Amino acid sequence: IMIAGALFVICYTFIGGFLAESASDFMQGIIMFVSLSVVLIAGISKAGGISAIIENAKQIPGFLEFFGIARPALQDGVQQVSEGRALFGEAGSYSFLTVVSTMSWGLGYFGMPQVLLKFMAIRKSGELTLSRRIATIWCAVSLTAAVAIGIIGRVLYPTALLTQSTSENIFIVLSTEFFFPLLAGIVMAGILAATISSSDSYLLIAASAFSKNIYHGIMKKDAGDKTILLITRITLIAIAAFAMIIALDENSVIFTVVSFAWAGFGATFGPIMLFSLFWKRVTRSGAIAGMLAGGSMVFVWKLLIKPMGGIFGIYELLPAFIASCIAIVAVSLLSGEPSREILDEFERAKAYEE
Known part of the structure; x- marks a missing residue:
């Protein structure tokens, strides 16, 4: 089958x-x-x-x-x-940390390709x-x-x-x-x-x-x-x-496989998607750094840090998402501003939405 x-x-x-x-x-x-x-x-x-x-x-x-x-x-x-x-x-x-960790599943939606692709392919705004x-x-x-x-x-x-x-x-x-x-x-x-x-x-x-x-x-x-x-x-x-x-x-347990993949997609693509929509200062270098930081942190946290237990036992999506956000902001601020063409495109999109 x-x-x-x-x-x-x-x-x-x-x-x-x-x-x-x-x-x-x-x-x-x-x-x-x-x-x-x-x-x-x-x-x-x-x-x-x-x-x-x-x-x-x-x-x-x-x-x-x-x-x-x-x-x-x-x-x-x-x-x-x-x-x-x-x-x-x-x-x-459930401890407060466990509740927050469970709620972090919602962050994954921002980076799901099958969801984003449908919105990106829409005919008109x-x-x-x-x-x-x-x-x-x-x-x-x-x-x-x-x-x-x-x-x-x-x-x-x-x-x-x-x-x-x-x-x-x-x-x-x-x-x-x-x-x-x-x-x-x-x-x-x-x-x-x-x-x-x-x-x-x-x-x-x-x-x-x-x-x-x-x-x-x-x-x-x-x-x-x-x-x-x-x-x-x-x-x-x-x-x-x-x-x-x-x-x-x-x-293999389906839930375990899905949760790991969900964290990977969510932490890799979710932060840069949000920053690209709401912060015009994002640069190409910042975007790449954010994706690399988020994706790699999922593996690091899941395989090396999470087994330590305690406060480190949270769902890997949350720390990876935060790491990606930090990388995007830090690298974008340290690198040069986006080109005038990109800034103008951002403003046009913002004005069109309003």
Whole structure:
């Protein structure tokens, strides 16, 4: 299934490019919305209503507490079960540092290529307001529904979520339990839609960045359009093959991989995107320094500093984002001012927005 899905993504991205990727993302968004809604409504009904779900969830120490956290009783990474019930220890507590660290996930959105690319490709600035509203509503609905489905799954099928990796299958469990096979397959297509909508964007962006910025911009500046297109397609296939090799690891946890990638993109591109929009003093050197500082700090913090624990156990996106901001400001101020052409373009964009 994984190989078939990967080949499907490669084919339509290879042939259709950005237009095909955008059209497919629209359809996949509809599928995801319908799938989340159907499973959420069915789950609420199956569990006996929202009040019943909340009451059952409250029986788990710390599960629905704002500053609390449930602690499963684990043995060798597997939650223990007694008399058909998953066991939990005493509730833990979220420190202020943990709350801030968790909230820093929101910073990642500023650097997500699949999000930024859609806004950058908009036809006219007048459509930005509507696009922003649609994006905000979609995020609110999808994230709320996803969290609610997780809570419903914990209430209805507690023994099906005994390890971190199996807990990621809750959407599949609910779909197969609630619906007959054909409808369950259609609903679970939402998972494939979510995967495809991100993977095609990453493939297209990475391939275009290499062919345009590295191959054409540095290696061979006189390359023609056909050559650049060929390099783009070759790069696309190579990246897809590498991604499939990584995905073959059955012991990997999706959340861990996604969180690391989210931090990398967010800290590398997020700060420079914000500074470029709101501070005209940003220079080319500052932008490069910010991206290098943010991207490298994600690896340094994740692999070297975070294992130390304590106050260093925060999500790597936050310190990397801060490091990138500092680098952008410091290097931009130390280097010469941007050219008059860049400053005038910034002022024109600002005046047009107003």
